[in-house]
Amino acid sequence: MIATPFTPMASLLGGALIGVSAVLLMWANGRIAGVSGIAARLFPPYEDGEFAGRLAFVAGLVAAPVLILLVTGRLPAQTIAAGPTVLIVAGLLTGFGSVWGSGCTSGHGVCGLSRLSARSLVA
């Protein structure tokens, strides 16, 4: 276990930004900002014509650290303790589970609980 500092204010602010993003996506195209759903639908079977928008959203996610690096000149700490085998097993489980459960657990937390969904509370 690698020790990490308790950062309530930064986490609250970051959480608020995630919330702003979820609200903006609902305002713009009327969809839930669940990363698992958006990422999973980058692959077939395609059910609608939203591919470009989903790709743009994911590109924005990937671009965020680049923007931080450009503005502040450095990147925040990121410690990945898991080795390649654990990463592969964890990735498979996370990807499968998030789609199988109609969304990642944190997505259910943000978008589902905000709509008082019972399914999301269970998830």
Next chain:
Amino acid sequence: MAVLVQFAIGLIFGLGLIVSGMSNPAKVLNFLDLGGIPAGTWDASLAFVMAGAVAVTFIGFNRVLKRARPVFAERFYLPTRGDIDVRIIAGPAIFGIGWGLAGFCPGPALTALGFGSVSAVIFAAAMFVGMVLARFIAHLPSARVVASADSLET
């Protein structure tokens, strides 16, 4: 235009993940490790991420959903299912095991790609395989009988 806006929204989401600390697997694992409470190593920060996100989303959704329709779409696409089935319990359980192993969930894993770490690439590749597999199984004709077509909504 809609695509540019989606990029900006993804960017805000990613910035939120980084500022909140969720893009750091060590922080996530210290939150999930409840054994750290008596040991004094528990990092409760992630509870604040959820609090901030739910507070903003709760207020924001209420306002946005009063509109007749979204700016770039015909209508709002909200999950309509309210039932509790096996998948809504099994899915998150499987997800939780994976999350606890590496400290990555889908959003932070994609943002981590921008950090340029090889570990993130390995994880994300495996995650996409898992997602495609889950959707493939869900779309099999036999599965359709049990699960309606909208079951992957969210």
